[in-house]
Amino acid sequence: MDIESFRQYCLSFSDVTEEFPFGPETLVFKVKGKMFALTDVDLFESINLKADPDEAIELRERYPAVQPGYHMNKKHWNTIIMDNSIPDRVIKEWIDISYKLVRSSLPKSQR
Numbered sequence: 001m002d003i004e005s006f007r008q009y010c011l012s013f014s015d016v017t018e019e020f021p022f023g024p025e026t027l028v029f030k031v032k033g034k035m036f037a038l039t040d041v042d043l044f045e046s047i048n049l050k051a052d053p054d055e056a057i058e059l060r061e062r063y064p065a066v067q068p069g070y071h072m073n074k075k076h077w078n079t080i081i082m083d084n085s086i087p088d089r090v091i092k093e094w095i096d097i098s099y100k101l102v103r104s105s106l107p108k109s110q111r
Contacts, residue, residue, distance in 0.1 A: 001088045003044040010037050013099050032110045036102040046079050049098040
């Protein structure tokens, strides 16, 4: 997966915006103002995605390219190294999960 494929997939969800709240190099995707994915727009070496806490640990144990979320709450976020060791379809599944977790945490009136 390249940066443009990642970007287009994240933007395909309902109510998603892309922003640069942490500076010009960190691309953040939000649903209704809440982050669900981010990456370094220049390097695209890794992405951060939200995960269920129990599943986050399981993914870290199963995939060497999945690590605790860099600069994030390590209980809820994973950093995925974009080294092509994980198929795009799996990464898309994890993006789906991240989006759904964040969206489901929104107040009912915003879902």
